[in-house]
Amino acid sequence: MGQRHDGRYTFAGTPLNPVDPGTNILVAGPILDGTRETALRLLAADSADGIVVVAADTSAGEILTGFDALDCDVSGGRVRVVDCNRADDEGLGESVTAVSSPADLTGIGIEYSGQYEELYARGYDAVRTGIYTLTPLLVFSEDVRSVFRFVNIVTSRIRTADGLGVCVIDPEAHDDQVVGSIAQSFDGRVDVRGGDDGPEIRVKGLPDQPREWTPMR
Amino acid sequence: MSEHHPTVVCADPDDAERAATVEALTAADLDVVGAATVAAVDAAVDESVDCVVTAFSFPDGDAFDVVDAVRLAHNDCVCILFTDESPSDLPRGRPDQVVEYVPRSIPAARERLADVVALAAAESTHAAFPVPDREKERLAAVRGYDVEALAAEETFERLTALMTTHFDIDVAFVGLVDEHEERFVACEGANWRTLAREDSICTHTILSDELTVVEDTHEDPRFAANERLDDLDIRSYAGARITDGAGNALGAVCCIDDEPRSYTAAERADLRRFADEVEEQLSLRRRLGAGVT
Numbered sequence: 001m002g003q004r005h006d007g008r009y010t011f012a013g014t015p016l017n018p019v020d021p022g023t024n025i026l027v028a029g030p031i032l033d034g035t036r037e038t039a040l041r042l043l044a045a046d047s048a049d050g051i052v053v054v055a056a057d058t059s060a061g062e063i064l065t066g067f068d069a070l071d072c073d074v075s076g077g078r079v080r081v082v083d084c085n086r087a088d089d090e091g092l093g094e095s096v097t098a099v100s101s102p103a104d105l106t107g108i109g110i111e112y113s114g115q116y117e118e119l120y121a122r123g124y125d126a127v128r129t130g131i132y133t134l135t136p137l138l139v140f141s142e143d144v145r146s147v148f149r150f151v152n153i154v155t156s157r158i159r160t161a162d163g164l165g166v167c168v169i170d171p172e173a174h175d176d177q178v179v180g181s182i183a184q185s186f187d188g189r190v191d192v193r194g195g196d197d198g199p200e201i202r203v204k205g206l207p208d209q210p211r212e213w214t215p216m217r
Numbered sequence: 218m219s220e221h222h223p224t225v226v227c228a229d230p231d232d233a234e235r236a237a238t239v240e241a242l243t244a245a246d247l248d249v250v251g252a253a254t255v256a257a258v259d260a261a262v263d264e265s266v267d268c269v270v271t272a273f274s275f276p277d278g279d280a281f282d283v284v285d286a287v288r289l290a291h292n293d294c295v296c297i298l299f300t301d302e303s304p305s306d307l308p309r310g311r312p313d314q315v316v317e318y319v320p321r322s323i324p325a326a327r328e329r330l331a332d333v334v335a336l337a338a339a340e341s342t343h344a345a346f347p348v349p350d351r352e353k354e355r356l357a358a359v360r361g362y363d364v365e366a367l368a369a370e371e372t373f374e375r376l377t378a379l380m381t382t383h384f385d386i387d388v389a390f391v392g393l394v395d396e397h398e399e400r401f402v403a404c405e406g407a408n409w410r411t412l413a414r415e416d417s418i419c420t421h422t423i424l425s426d427e428l429t430v431v432e433d434t435h436e437d438p439r440f441a442a443n444e445r446l447d448d449l450d451i452r453s454y455a456g457a458r459i460t461d462g463a464g465n466a467l468g469a470v471c472c473i474d475d476e477p478r479s480y481t482a483a484e485r486a487d488l489r490r491f492a493d494e495v496e497e498q499l500s501l502r503r504r505l506g507a508g509v510t
Contacts, residue, residue: 097305106281106310113318114304121323143442145345145415146312152348153317156341160333178438181421184347 009128009164011045014038015214016190019206021126021162024155026183028171029192031057034199035168036066036132038192038216042166043130044072049164050124052115054108056084056136057168060096063132077122080115084108084136102136105150112154116161129158131167134182138174148181155185223267223338228252228283229299230275238270238299241327245335255279259286264397267338268295270330273302281310288313292415293344293397295337299330313345345415349424349466356396358465364393364402367502373403373495380472380491381405384484387450388473391459391495392419399468406473409449416445422456423466428485430455433477450475455485457492462500470495 008018019025025042029035036058043051044067055063060083067074074095083098097115099107112129119127131137131154134147141147151167158165167186171179183189188206192199199216203209225247229235235251242249250266252258255278262269271283280298287294300307301321310316317337319330342348349355364370373391380389388406392399399417401409414420421439422429431454434440434447446452456471470492472480480488 099309103312104309105312105315107304109315110298110304110307110318114320117318117320117323117329120329138438141312143313144439145443146315148347148415149313149343149345150315152342152344153315156337156343157317160336160340175438177421181347181424181439184349184424 007126009046009049009126011042013045014041014216015201015210016042016203017208019164019188021164022159023188023206024158024165024167024186025206026186026189027166027168027192028179028183028189029168029199030172030194031133031135031168031170033192033194034216035170035192037070038190038199038201039130039132039166039168040066040070040072041216042190043067043128044070046126046128047073048126050119050122050127051079051130052082052112052119052127053079053130053132054082054084054112055132056102056108057133059083059085060098064096077118078124080119082108082111082115101140103140103142105137105141105146108137109150109153113157116157120161126163127161128164128166129154131165133168133170135168135170135173138178138182144178148185151182151185222246222248223335224248224250224265225334225338226250226252226258226261226266226269226287228255228258228269228275229272230254231272234272238327238330241331242270242334245331247331247335247338255282255286258283259290262287262290262294264291266291266294268297268334270297270299270334273298273300273307279308280316281308281314284310284314284316291397292413293342295334295341295343297330297334297337299326316343346420347424351465354463355423355465355467358461358463359393359395359467361461362393362467362499362503364499367499367506369498369502370403372498374405376470376491376494377403377405380470380488383487384455384472384480386472386474386478389471390473391468391470392417393468394419394423394466407449412445412449416443418446418451418454419456419469419471422469422471423458426458426460428455428457428488429469430480430485432479436477452476453478455480455488457488459492459496459499461496467499 060081084102086098297317377389390404398411456469
């Protein structure tokens with residue numbers, strides 16, 4: 001059997017307490033109210049972990065710039081990105097791969113697995129996966145059942161590989177029932193809202209986490 | 218008690234490559250069947266297969282044809298693409314052909330594949346629908362309700378007949394949601410036996426203790442592209458979850474019509490009462506069958 005990651009995933013510099021390996025977290029909030037910064041903080045919190053981000057709502061360059069702003073070291077191939085908009089990513093190197101559209105769920109799935117395996121081959125057995133965001137996947141999909149399958153495949157890999165999943169959705173962009181059905185694949189939910197001094201979060205479904213609105217820092 | 222070994226179909230047209238992959242998977246305590254063509258995969262896959270590992274190119278098709286064949290026979294089956302071709306060189310599949318992927322170009326690729334397959338076959342789902350919490354416990358609970366053995370069919374048929382007149386609807390049914398499909402144990406107004414879980418609205422109803430009401434399937438993003446519902450003339454839906462005493466969702470009691478419609482608060486309360494009656498009948502008959510008084 002493969003090597004398992006025994007340590008819990010930690011979130012230094014945020015109010016979140018550690019979570020077990022294999023945990024999938026749905027981060028729900030309006031994209032303009034600090035939700036991206038919140039998700040990137042959760043992904044970047046431990047410099048020893050590998051990171052794969054599916055950039056569906058932005059470009060790979062924006063994701064890497066966002067990590068850079070958090071003083072997250074993206075060198076050495078530790079951070080890998082699947083760009084779903086085939087943006088102008090020239091010069092970002094082999095750590096960035098691209099598909100033509102957020103509707104190409106098969107391509108995204110294959111590129112994501114490839115990047116995950118690349119990290120594993122480099123010795124990272126603790127990998128944090130980000131999807132930023134699920135909203136374009138749902139909006140561009142002709143049949144939501146394909147998105148359910150994609151989310152089940154990604155969250156299953158994260159769970160069985162003892163990874164960490166941080167997947168973002170803008171709940172205001174979808175019917176409550178759709179968000180509720182998508183949320184079923186996740187162990188817990190982090191709600192995000194804009195506060196006077198930056199983003200605030202509250203956590204549902206995960207033990208020993210802040211239940212009331214709490215500043216991210 | 219014998220240990221269950223996940224069953225894997227390994228598809229590769231190259232005899233030597235396939236033999237090497239089969240050997241690696243077998244060494245990981247998996248029961249492995251080899252297949253050299255898409256047609257051979259089609260013949261080998263049924264609901265007992267936990268995972269299919271496939272190369273990309275075959276004499277009679279490609280990996281996406283394999284995925285189509287697998288999902289026709291077993292819609293939730295784990296599919297893993299194992300190839301040394303670069304993802305960027307592969308043709309793109311349809312959105313519903315999304316798969317897992319392990320590159321054959323990484324070091325010790327077959328050992329890594331065996332790890333991924335062993336974990337995925339035992340614990341993953343490639344289902345195209347949301348899976349409830351504690352699904353294993355829920356399925357064990359559903360298996361405990363053999364409606365035929367409980368002699369509840371006639372009671373449920375009377376209840377569903379009463380529902381169609383009470384709500385003035387085309388179809389009323391009691392459905393139990395199994396691992397891969399919904400089984401209609403009583404159905405007034407239609408001759409339905411089963412419906413694939415990804416096509417069934419009850420798949421969503423069992424996620425919550427609140428009533429699920431879909432006034433118009435064409436306007437609900439969860440169901441607008443579901444052609445199977447149109448085939449069955451399901452245009453509006455109201456369903457109430459039924460659970461066992463431990464809270465496991467067994468299925469739903471539902472109203473169907475071929476036109477968009479809404480349900481008043483009083484009608485919703487009545488539907489809940491019908492569902493409560495079904496729950497109580499199931500519980501009582503199961504206790505009687507077990508000799509519990």
